[in-house]
Amino acid sequence: MSTVTSPDQTGPKMTPKSMVGWCAVAVVGAVCWTILALSRGENVSALWILFAALSSYAIAYRFYSRFIAHKVLGVDNTRATPAERLENGVDFDVTDRRVLFGHHFAAIAGAGPLVGPVLAAQMGYLPGTIWIIVGVIFAGAVQDMVVLFFSMRRDGKSVGQMVREEIGTVGGVAALIAVFSIMIIILAVLALVVVNALAASPWGVFSIGLTIPIALFMGFYLRYLRPGRVMEATGIGVALMLAAIIGGGYVDQMGLAQTLTLSKETLVICLIVYGFLASILPVWMLLTPRDYLSTFMKVGVIVLLAIGLIIARPVLQNQAITDFAIKGNGPVFAGKLFPFVFITIACGALSGFHALIASGTTPKMIAKESQVRMIGYGGMLMESFVAISALIAASVINQGLYFTINSPASATGGTPGAAAEFIRTLGFTISPSDLSAAAHSVHEITLISRTGGAPTLAFGISLIFTKAFGGALAAFWYHFAIMFEALFILTAVDAGTRVGRFMLQDTIGNVWPRYANISWKPASWSASAVVVALWGYMLYVGVTDPIGGIYQLFPLFGTSNQLLAAIALALCVTLMFKHGKARYVWVPGIALVWDLIITMTASWEKVFSSDAKIGYFQQRSVFQTALDKHHLIAPAKTMDQMQQVIANSTLNGFLQALFAVLTLIVVASAIPVWVKAAKSGGLPTTEVPRQPSHLVAAAEIFATAQEKQAVREYEAAQRELAASGRPR
Amino acid sequence: MRAAALKAGRGIRWYLKQATGESKWDEYLQRCNREDVEPVSRRDFERHRAEQKENNPKSRCC
Numbered sequence: 061m062s063t064v065t066s067p068d069q070t071g072p073k074m075t076p077k078s079m080v081g082w083c084a085v086a087v088v089g090a091v092c093w094t095i096l097a098l099s100r101g102e103n104v105s106a107l108w109i110l111f112a113a114l115s116s117y118a119i120a121y122r123f124y125s126r127f128i129a130h131k132v133l134g135v136d137n138t139r140a141t142p143a144e145r146l147e148n149g150v151d152f153d154v155t156d157r158r159v160l161f162g163h164h165f166a167a168i169a170g171a172g173p174l175v176g177p178v179l180a181a182q183m184g185y186l187p188g189t190i191w192i193i194v195g196v197i198f199a200g201a202v203q204d205m206v207v208l209f210f211s212m213r214r215d216g217k218s219v220g221q222m223v224r225e226e227i228g229t230v231g232g233v234a235a236l237i238a239v240f241s242i243m244i245i246i247l248a249v250l251a252l253v254v255v256n257a258l259a260a261s262p263w264g265v266f267s268i269g270l271t272i273p274i275a276l277f278m279g280f281y282l283r284y285l286r287p288g289r290v291m292e293a294t295g296i297g298v299a300l301m302l303a304a305i306i307g308g309g310y311v312d313q314m315g316l317a318q319t320l321t322l323s324k325e326t327l328v329i330c331l332i333v334y335g336f337l338a339s340i341l342p343v344w345m346l347l348t349p350r351d352y353l354s355t356f357m358k359v360g361v362i363v364l365l366a367i368g369l370i371i372a373r374p375v376l377q378n379q380a381i382t383d384f385a386i387k388g389n390g391p392v393f394a395g396k397l398f399p400f401v402f403i404t405i406a407c408g409a410l411s412g413f414h415a416l417i418a419s420g421t422t423p424k425m426i427a428k429e430s431q432v433r434m435i436g437y438g439g440m441l442m443e444s445f446v447a448i449s450a451l452i453a454a455s456v457i458n459q460g461l462y463f464t465i466n467s468p469a470s471a472t473g474g475t476p477g478a479a480a481e482f483i484r485t486l487g488f489t490i491s492p493s494d495l496s497a498a499a500h501s502v503h504e505i506t507l508i509s510r511t512g513g514a515p516t517l518a519f520g521i522s523l524i525f526t527k528a529f530g531g532a533l534a535a536f537w538y539h540f541a542i543m544f545e546a547l548f549i550l551t552a553v554d555a556g557t558r559v560g561r562f563m564l565q566d567t568i569g570n571v572w573p574r575y576a577n578i579s580w581k582p583a584s585w586s587a588s589a590v591v592v593a594l595w596g597y598m599l600y601v602g603v604t605d606p607i608g609g610i611y612q613l614f615p616l617f618g619t620s621n622q623l624l625a626a627i628a629l630a631l632c633v634t635l636m637f638k639h640g641k642a643r644y645v646w647v648p649g650i651a652l653v654w655d656l657i658i659t660m661t662a663s664w665e666k667v668f669s670s671d672a673k674i675g676y677f678q679q680r681s682v683f684q685t686a687l688d689k690h691h692l693i694a695p696a697k698t699m700d701q702m703q704q705v706i707a708n709s710t711l712n713g714f715l716q717a718l719f720a721v722l723t724l725i726v727v728a729s730a731i732p733v734w735v736k737a738a739k740s741g742g743l744p745t746t747e748v749p750r751q752p753s754h755l756v757a758a759a760e761i762f763a764t765a766q767e768k769q770a771v772r773e774y775e776a777a778q779r780e781l782a783a784s785g786r787p788r
Numbered sequence: 789m790r791a792a793a794l795k796a797g798r799g800i801r802w803y804l805k806q807a808t809g810e811s812k813w814d815e816y817l818q819r820c821n822r823e824d825v826e827p828v829s830r831r832d833f834e835r836h837r838a839e840q841k842e843n844n845p846k847s848r849c850c
Contacts, residue, residue, distance in 0.1 A: 149812075150840050150844075151844060155806075156806055158803065159803065159806040159807050162803075162807050163807070167846065167847065167848055167849060168849045169849070170848060170849050170850045171850060172849065172850035246850050250850055282834070283834075283835075283838070287830050287831045287833075287834040287835075288810060288813050288830055288833070288834040289810070290808035290809060290810050291804055291805070291808055291810060294808070342838070342842060343838065343841050343842050343845075344838040344841070344842075348838070348841060351848075352808070407849070407850055411849065411850070413847075413849045413850055414849060416847050416849075417847055417849055420846070420847060421846050548848070551848055552848040552849070552850060555845060555846060555847060555848040556847065556848065558845040559845045559846075559847050562845055578843060621850065782822050
């Protein structure tokens with residue numbers, strides 16, 4: 061009774077019925093792709109994108125991920141997973157596959173897949189759609205699944221640890237520095253998105269601000285009033301949160317509008333103080349309850365958005381490919397389609413950050429090896445679907461309005477008149493009164509230059525929901541969507557600061573052991589302060605940048621995330637060679653090669669380009685030359701701002717180069733290992749030796765009849781054992 | 789029809805209990821029962837779990 065012999069294991073023959081079914085899926089996919097490829101300048105329905113994505117995912121999951129599971133990785137259900145062998149009910153814990161899928165998805169999907177596609181929509185809907193779908197199938201989902209598998213075979217070791225043990229110390233140290241610094245950039249840019257969404261938005265500040273007392277209340281409820289009743293507490297929390305969103309509409313009547321209209325600088329200080337407190341307070345007080353709220357909102361909105369899209373069937377306003385994609389002069393971010401569309405959309409297509417999650421908590425909870433397919437590959441497909449939805453939401457907005465919201469203030473001038481004129485120079489039309497009306501429709505003071513993606517997405521979601529569900533609720537839906545995004549960015553910032561603090565304490569602990577003691581207050585407080593100061597400084601740099609924080613920092617964010625992916629994929633390739641599977645090394649290999657091409661081209665351009673809009677150091681030298689002659693260059697309005705541009709572009713250029721070099725060090729130190737392993741047909745690895753599994757569990761979301769029967773028999777046997785008084 | 793709705797309701801309840809970790813308490817009680825041990829109070833049990841979360845931070849991705 062050691063395993064279920066699923067048809068997957070025995071090399072199945074497809075039944076004629078399923079062959080017909082899969083042919084139908086393939087036909088639907090082919091039709092959708094053809095229509096997307098051929099339609100130009102007509103009214104294209106967003107559903108073509110949606111169904112092109114869904115049918116491609118289905119085929120990739122059914123065929124490619126199965127090939128990876130059984131041929132490339134060789135999942136073995138007779139082999140006990142770490143959760144089974146080391147079960148302790150804490151971190152090693154056999155978890156139902158569907159529950160673990162939920163946990164894993166909640167951990168990987170955040171604001172990334174929402175923000176990137178919105179910004180990439182400046183190049184049209186087609187490049188983003190193709191990259192999100194093709195990228196996830198051949199790169200993103202492959203990375204997540206393969207890292208999850210290898211980490212599971214090593215009792216849940218982290219990527220950093222595996223790089224050190226399997227590639228070498230130099231690579232390991234480079235990977236550690238890269239992970240830490242990339243995390244700081246990611247936190248800063250995410251926080252920047254929140255700041256841009258909440259600045260000059262009293263409604264937003266009111267409702268997001270209230271989530272703090274709501275979370276505190278939930279924390280106390282779960283600690284003192286009704287310990288452990290998470291569903292009750294979350295139900296109350298969600299009801300209060302919806303009330304907070306509705307209540308935000310009455311800030312004027314409450315006389316709070318003035319007080320809550322905060323500048324970006326004030327918000328930065330609020331976020332820094334909040335981030336510090338959240339990382340030193342006990343988790344039960346703030347972090348855990350917030351996480352329940354944000355997970356609920358995340359799943360709720362995604363489901364609602366999918367339903368809304370199908371009911372509303374919106375028409376795309378965006379072009380398939382815009383001129384900016386070819387000329388590289390877009391106002392949202394600089395650079396041509398290649399490589400910049402590929403780094404702007406990281407999460408949703410390929411996200412290195414996932415490797416940290418796939419090699420952390422999740423591998424310690426898997427019941428059966430074959431489940432890496434559903435959790436690793438399937439979880440990432442789901443995130444990709446979120447990215448596609450975000451791309452659609454950004455593409456159904458009037459394009460004049462899209463560029464008004466997303467162009468930096470240095471371009472739009474900030475007033476309706478100037479913005480309308482700027483939009484005209486881009487080749488779109490929108491009148492100043494239309495701009496004011498759009499802002500008024502969602503109860504915002506202005507929508508001009510609300511960069512960062514969140515306001516655009518919220519506006520798009522509000523359009524789709526209003527069309528799908530009716531009623532005059534545009535403003536409610538807008539703020540509902542802002543809440544949804546801000547809530548889980550703040551959760552990511554809390555959790556990220558905490559993880560960063562532990563990493564720092566652990567690293568310093570190597571030379572000063574006492575510092576690693578996580579309950580020693582001086583250590584935990586100072587480490588938290590350092591982490592918050594680092595991302596807080598980058599956030600401040602972004603907020604005050606005269607050229608525009610998102611315009612300047614987003615490329616750095618996207619590249620760094622995908623450089624992390626390059627490190628993870630280099631590890632996967634190394635392990636394929638070491639396990640003697642050189643034959644299949646192309647599976648993570650094509651993802652690695654493509655990822656290196658795009659990230660290195662982008663890094664090269666950002667560092668060395670002679671176009672001052674793209675190259676950080678060129679920008680620096682142009683501004684420096686002007687400053688020496690006491691000239692001002694727009695958008696800088698004072699000499700101080702000139703100085704600021706120079707300082708920022710130097711810092712950004714330095715970081716961009718640093719990340720690329722760290723990645724190259726990891727890859728370069730891996731290559732000799734590849735050669736050696738390929739020559740000798742494999743090398744010893746740190747894989748934990750096989751031990752037989754006694755557990756029975758299904759492999760996929762829906763268990764087969766055979767699997768259900770086997771699980772029933774297994775459970776009955778377990779009960780019998782328990783009844784006879786012998787613990788398992 | 790009614791039976792199917794009930795079944796779906798039970799499934800959702802089961803899923804939420806598992807996902808929120810509420811089921812940990814039930815599992816603990818069952819184990820105490822099986823091993824004939826006096827269980828600690830729910831409050832102490834949940835404190836113990838909170839303590840573990842305190843020391844094992846989980847990343848949330850972007």
